[in-house]
Amino acid sequence: MRVRSAGWSLLVVASLFLEGSQESAQQQFAMGKDLEAVGSPGARKVFSDYFMGAQNRPIAGVTNVWRLYDTPHVDFDFPRDGTLDDFFPRVCWSGDAYVTADKKEVSATFYPIIGIYDTRDPDLNEYHILLAKSAGIDGFFGEWQITNVKQFQGSGGDCTAVPNAGPSTNHSTLGLISMAQVARQFGFTIGVTYTSTNLFTWYPYSTLCSSATPTALRSIFLEQGAWDLDYILDNVYSVSGPHLGGRPMVLLWSTDDSPTTGSARWFDTDDIWEFRKKLARYGQDPFLFGRDNHGRPSGSGAGLIDAALANPEVVRGVPTGILGVEGFFSWHRFTNPCSGSCSPWTDVVTPADQVNYIDNFLNGQGAILGAKALKSSGKITAYMPSVTPHIDNHKGLSWSSGYKNRTPRSDAAGSTLSQMFAVWPDSTVPAAENTDLGFVDLFNDPQENAGIEPTREWGYRDIEECATRIAEWKGLPAPDLALLRLPERLYGIRKGIGLIFAAIARQSCGPSLNPPPSPGLNVALDAAVSRADAAAMAISSARRIAAESELSAAEANLSAALSQMEATRIDVFWQVQKDAGGNYLDVTSGDIIELLGASGVSALGKDGRTLASPLYFDVTGATGDALQHGQFVGTITIEFLDTNGRESDPELYENVRILVDSPPDVGKVILDYRSRESDLWRAVQCDLVNGRFGNGLSFGADIRVEQLVNAPARSVPRGLHSLRIEGHVYRASCWIGETSR
Numbered sequence: 001m002r003v004r005s006a007g008w009s010l011l012v013v014a015s016l017f018l019e020g021s022q023e024s025a026q027q028q029f030a031m032g033k034d035l036e037a038v039g040s041p042g043a044r045k046v047f048s049d050y051f052m053g054a055q056n057r058p059i060a061g062v063t064n065v066w067r068l069y070d071t072p073h074v075d076f077d078f079p080r081d082g083t084l085d086d087f088f089p090r091v092c093w094s095g096d097a098y099v100t101a102d103k104k105e106v107s108a109t110f111y112p113i114i115g116i117y118d119t120r121d122p123d124l125n126e127y128h129i130l131l132a133k134s135a136g137i138d139g140f141f142g143e144w145q146i147t148n149v150k151q152f153q154g155s156g157g158d159c160t161a162v163p164n165a166g167p168s169t170n171h172s173t174l175g176l177i178s179m180a181q182v183a184r185q186f187g188f189t190i191g192v193t194y195t196s197t198n199l200f201t202w203y204p205y206s207t208l209c210s211s212a213t214p215t216a217l218r219s220i221f222l223e224q225g226a227w228d229l230d231y232i233l234d235n236v237y238s239v240s241g242p243h244l245g246g247r248p249m250v251l252l253w254s255t256d257d258s259p260t261t262g263s264a265r266w267f268d269t270d271d272i273w274e275f276r277k278k279l280a281r282y283g284q285d286p287f288l289f290g291r292d293n294h295g296r297p298s299g300s301g302a303g304l305i306d307a308a309l310a311n312p313e314v315v316r317g318v319p320t321g322i323l324g325v326e327g328f329f330s331w332h333r334f335t336n337p338c339s340g341s342c343s344p345w346t347d348v349v350t351p352a353d354q355v356n357y358i359d360n361f362l363n364g365q366g367a368i369l370g371a372k373a374l375k376s377s378g379k380i381t382a383y384m385p386s387v388t389p390h391i392d393n394h395k396g397l398s399w400s401s402g403y404k405n406r407t408p409r410s411d412a413a414g415s416t417l418s419q420m421f422a423v424w425p426d427s428t429v430p431a432a433e434n435t436d437l438g439f440v441d442l443f444n445d446p447q448e449n450a451g452i453e454p455t456r457e458w459g460y461r462d463i464e465e466c467a468t469r470i471a472e473w474k475g476l477p478a479p480d481l482a483l484l485r486l487p488e489r490l491y492g493i494r495k496g497i498g499l500i501f502a503a504i505a506r507q508s509c510g511p512s513l514n515p516p517p518s519p520g521l522n523v524a525l526d527a528a529v530s531r532a533d534a535a536a537m538a539i540s541s542a543r544r545i546a547a548e549s550e551l552s553a554a555e556a557n558l559s560a561a562l563s564q565m566e567a568t569r570i571d572v573f574w575q576v577q578k579d580a581g582g583n584y585l586d587v588t589s590g591d592i593i594e595l596l597g598a599s600g601v602s603a604l605g606k607d608g609r610t611l612a613s614p615l616y617f618d619v620t621g622a623t624g625d626a627l628q629h630g631q632f633v634g635t636i637t638i639e640f641l642d643t644n645g646r647e648s649d650p651e652l653y654e655n656v657r658i659l660v661d662s663p664p665d666v667g668k669v670i671l672d673y674r675s676r677e678s679d680l681w682r683a684v685q686c687d688l689v690n691g692r693f694g695n696g697l698s699f700g701a702d703i704r705v706e707q708l709v710n711a712p713a714r715s716v717p718r719g720l721h722s723l724r725i726e727g728h729v730y731r732a733s734c735w736i737g738e739t740s741r
Contacts, residue, residue: 043436043474044436044437044438044473044474044475045138045139045436045437045438046136046137046138046437046438046439046440046470046473046474047137047138047139047140047141047189047191047242047384047437047438047439047440048132048137048139048140048141048439048440048441048442048443048452049140049141049143049193049251049439049440049441049442049443050128050140050141050142050143050193050443050444051065051119051142051143051442051443051444051445051446051451052119052142052143052144052171052172052175052176053065053119053143053171053172054066054116054117054118054119054444054446055118055119055120055171056116056117056118057096057666057667057670057687057689057690058118058666058687058689058690059118059120059121059666060118060120060171060666060667061662061666061667061668061669061690062667062669063094063095063096063116063672064095065107065446065447066093066095066104066106066107066108066116066446067093067094067095067096067106067107067672068093068095068107068395068447069092069093069094069674092105092674092676093105093106093107093395094671094672094673094674094686095107095116096670096671096672096673096686096687097671097673097684097685097686098635098685098686102115103115103456104116104686106395106446107395107446107447108395108446108447108449109392109393109394109395109449110392110449110455110456110457110458111455111456111457112444112446112453112454112455112456113453113454113455113456113459113488114127114454114488114491116446119171119172119175119179120171120174120175120178122178122181122182123491123494123495123498124491125175125178125179125182125183126182126487126490126491126494126536127487127488127490127491127494128140128443128444128453128487129179129182129183129186129188130186130486130487130490130536130539130540131453131454131463131484131487131488132188132443133186133187133188133539133540134467134479134483134484134486134487134539134542135452135463135464135466135467135470135479135484136466136467136470136471136474136476136479137440137443137466137470138188138189138242139183139188139189139190139191139242140179140183140188140189140190140191140443141191141192141193141242141251142172142175142176142179142190142191142192142193143172143192143193143195143253144172144173144176144192144193144194144195144232145172145194145195145199146170146173146199146228147166147168147170147173147227147228147231147232148168148169148170148173149166149167149168149170149227149228149231150162150224151223151224151227152220152223152224159220166231167235168231173231173232173235176190176192176232176235176236177235177236177239180235180236180237180239180240180241181239181240183239183240184239184240185536185537185540186536186537186540187540188240188540189240189241189242190236190237190239190240190241190242191236191237191241191242191248191249191250191251192229192232192236192250192251193251193253194229194250194251194252194253195253195254199221199222199224199225199228199267218271219274222271222274222275222278223278225275225278226275226278226279226281226282227282229250229279229284229286230279230282230284233248233284233286243287244287244382245287247285247286247287248284248286248287249286249287249289250286250287250288250289251289251291251329252267252272252288252289252290252291252325253291254267254291269324272288272324272325273324276288276324287326287327287382288324288325288326288327289325289326289327289328289329289382289383289384290325290327290328290329291328291329291330291331292328292329292330292331292361292371325380326380326381326382327380327381327382327383327384328361328371328374328380328383328384329383329384329385329386329439330357330358330361330371330384330385330386330439330441331386331441332349332354332357332386332388332391332407332441332450333349333353333354333356333357333407334349334405348406348407348408349391349405349406349407350407350408350411351407351408351410351411351413351414351415351416351419351420352411352413352419353407354388354407354416354419354420355419355420355422355423358385358386358387358420358423358424359423361385362385362423362425371383371385371435372425372429372433372434373433375432375433375435376430376432376433382435382436382437383435383437384435384437384438384439385423385424385425385435385438385439386420386438386439386440386441387417387420387421387424387438387439387440387441387466387469388407388416388417388420388440388441388442388450389409389415389416389417389450389451389452389462389465389466390407390408390409390416390417390449390450390462391405391406391407391448391449391450392405392406392407392449392450393405393406393447393448393449393450394406395447395449405448407450409458409462415465417452417462417465417466417469418465418469421469421472421473424438424473426473427475438470438473440452440466452466454488460481460484460485463484464481464484467479467481467484468481480542480544482544483539483542483544483547486535486539486544486547486548486551487539489551490532490535490536490539490551490554493528493532493535493551493554493555493558494532496528496558496562497525497528497529497532497558499631499633499730500521500525500561500562500565500730500732501525502631503565503630503631503730503731503732504732506628506629506630506631506731507629507630507731507732518564518732518733520560520564521561521564521565521732521733524557524558524560524561524564525557525561527553527554527557527560528554528557528558528561531550531551531553531554531557532550532551532554534550535547535550535551535554538550562730564732564733565730565731565732565733566630566729566730566731566732566733567728567729567730568626568630568728568729568731569727569728570623570626570627570632570634570725570726570727570728570729571589571724571725571726572588572589572590572591572592572619572623572724572725573588573589573592573722573723573724573725574586574587574588574589574592574593574594574617574722574723574724575587575588575721575722575723576720576721576722590621590623591619591620591621591622591623591624592617592618592619592620592623592723592725593617593618593620594615594616594617595616595617595618595699595700595701610718610719610720611640611656611705611706611707611718611719611720613706614704614705614706615704615705615706615720616697616698616699616701616703616704617701617702617703617704617705617723618695618700618701618702618703619693619702619703619725623725624693624702626729626731627691627693627702627729628692628693628694629731630729630730630731631729631730631731632688632691632727632728632729632730633727633728633729633730634687634688634725634726634727634728635685635686635687635688635725635726635727636658636670636671636685636686636687636688636703636723636724636725637683637684637685637722637723637724637726638656638658638671638683638684638705638720638722638723638724639681639682639683639684639720639721639722639723640656640681640682640684640718640719640720640721641679641680641681641682641718641719641720641721642675642676642677642678642679642680642681642682642718643675643677643679643718643719654674654675654707654708654718655672655673655674655675655707655708656671656673656675656684656705656706656707656708656718657669657671657672657673657705657706657707657708658670658671658686658703658704658705659697659703659704659705659706660688660689660690660691660692660697660702660703660704661691661692661693661694661695661696661697661701661702661703662690662691662692662696663690663692666690667690668690668697668704670686670687670688670689670690670691671684671686672708681721688725688727691703703723705720705723
């Protein structure tokens with residue numbers, strides 16, 4: 001059985017239950033399968049880049065990339081004139097608050113069909129891996145930066161090694177380790193796109209020998225990076241990593257052919273050779289791919305290598321390119337020639353631009369060699385051309401940089417995806433310059449919105465088209481597109497199973513008695529898990545009829561298990577109202593009370609309690625008992641005065657937050673909502689997750705509502721008018737002998 005995650009999507013559960021060369025022929029991939037001759041059916045492999053940074057409240061306690069706020073003149077300094085405020089004033093996407101009954105406000109232009117997720121969730125890993133494999137994708141390269149396990153300390157340039165403080169607690173690193181375990185079951189591979197740019201930024205100079213010069217520190221950073229990659233090779237690649245010739249394939253995101261200068265962020269030629277030597281001390285010899293389109297005009301994909309700059313060094317007797325890498329992968333063009341001269345967010349990288357980019361990558365541009373010529377001349381031994389379905393990051397704003405990055409899904413010549421696929425080398429290209437490897441440059445990315453995963457807006461169109469084109473390029477029969485719909489169905493079943501496991505973990509049958517759940521529940525739950533596991537294996541092996549049968553059986557078993565759970569409706573509220581005499585009174589439905597804070601008083605604002613200091617609430621009585629000993633699926637809604645605090649100070653920003661009594665391994669915050677400055681009463685609703693309801697907050701509270709201001713002395717106190725909790729609590733009945741209670 002797979003290890004289950006305690007984190008799960010409340011939204012999903014609620015909706016479900018409440019309503020190639022001669023040498024390349026000898027290269028090997030993971031699972032020990034030899035490649036066949038270049039271009040022959042079944043020999044080719046297609047990989048995809050995978051964004052690892054998505055997090056959500058139930059698992060990580062944060063919403064990270066689903067959330068985006070404009071902090072004036074801080075977060076979004078526009079690269080040309082002015083700031084992003086000039087074009088997108090008050091960017092506010094919390095990642096928490098609902099905008100419809102089943103959709104939250106997020107920075108993603110396109111909303112995932114399963115809702116927002118966390119890449120450390122094994123259920124999500126299974127869903128994405130089976131979805132990708134059903135589309136003909138053979139493995140993911142997860143975007144990864146660091147382990148965050150620092151290996152050096154000191155100052156003044158006197159750096160000393162520190163004992164290994166591992167294992168890593170970095171979210172992306174843990175996600176890769178989790179995904180590798182899941183992938184191994186399905187013959188799928190997990191590697192890394194090492195975003196080496198971040199090596200020099202995610203470990204600030206102040207944390208690694210703070211007073212050393214940037215040049216002296218560069219070797220220290222590379223030493224740290226080698227330790228980090230060795231950690232990934234040992235913990236991810238050894239489980240299910242992609243290999244060529246028995247060597248782990250590693251993609252280097254940030255490479256450059258310029259000399260090393262000061263604190264330059266890119267991996268240059270000297271860096272890569274030093275990096276190789278440091279890795280060798282760990283016994284590691286990865287096959288390194290460099291990314292194309294670095295530093296070239298308009299991301300033109302000029303092939304990276306100018307023959308006049310060829311590096312004389314070799315790797316195992318094989319001449320390499322100037323970057324010290326043995327292969328290249330392409331991406332997509334970022335900007336068109338209009339950038340820097342036209343109005344912001346009006347220029348578009350057309351499908352034709354993207355096709356031109358891939359053509360330049362493959363065939364070169366002028367005197368600059370392309371990947372095919374580099375391979376046939378022996379300068380590299382492998383390359384991967386790429387495709388992308390579309391790009392639209394107008395909400396994510398290119399990771400806060402303000403760059404415009406948009407490519408339409410299609411034009412008169414057809415879809416962007418198919419047009420880019422059409423440029424890939426086919427069987428007519430000579431083997432010496434052909435390739436067995438292809439690359440989908442994004443499977444998922446909440447902010448760049450260039451992925452092929454199913455979304456509410458596009459449905460399954462992108463991944464269905466990708467599956468069709470991959471099969472054509474591999475020389476395989478047309479794919480069974482109906483198979484692509486089954487991983488989503490399995491994901492819903494996994495979340496239902498997770499709900500029951502979570503409820504069992506929270507059950508209590510008295511202070512000295514905690515028997516297991518009823519035998520009927522155990523039998524049905526075990527059967528649901530078994531059938532779900534069988535369905536996953538059937539999907540992995542493309543046996544759709546068998547998979548559909550197993551999914552139906554799993555759904556029936558899950559329904560039987562749920563029928564033996566207690567489901568209690570919860571609907572409690574607290575509200576400030578004015579009586580006939582003009583006096584403000586607390587009105588509640590019962591089982592929820594406001595607690596006095598440190599001041600011993602709760603000041604009244606306009607039609608509500610002021611949030612000049614936090615407000616505390618205790619859920620009591622039968623409702624509190626149910627919430628403490630069952631698994632809650634539902635929401636919390638607050639109504640507050642959305643006061644404008646920037647009239648006199650444009651730098652001022654204010655958030656309203658909800659915190660709960662949560663376990664120590666997740667954050668207490670479940671809502672962090674930025675002011676819209678409307679001067680109106682505003683209702684905001686979010687999932688009520690992670691609450692233990694054990695009176696663990698200050699003053700014995702279960703819930704805390706507060707105002708967070710970047711300049712408290714200048715803040716405008718908000719008022720809280722009401723708070724409401726709605727949903728269902730699921731509890732497993734306790735079994736005592738022949739009776740249950």
